[in-house]
Amino acid sequence: MKNFNEKLAKWNHALPSTEAGINNIQIPGQVEHLVWQNRSRAPSQYELDFVQHLMQAFNQDVTELDALTDALNLQGFRTIAGDLWTAESFSAEMQRLGY
Known part of the structure; x- marks a missing residue:
């Protein structure tokens, strides 16, 4: 396949x-x-890891953007540039990835 x-x-x-x-x-x-x-x-390894961290946050009933970026940061998952997540960087990344 x-x-x-x-x-x-x-x-x-x-x-x-x-x-x-x-x-x-x-x-x-x-x-x-x-x-x-x-x-x-x-998908790249970064994208696959991103999905896993998002799923972990969603499984903890995180539904709001600020709480989601906090969850990603607490999990130790950073942006592709290695920065902490913000609402702005998350929105930009979603746009870049096309989701």
């Missing part, structure tokens, strides 16, 4: 692709259905 959509990775850029579309992403009747259809790459 593929870990990400290789065809998506080829045209997922800031500028629209001139090649995306018919016969590139799908060929009618020959569509390969992928588990990770709209993931252009496999």
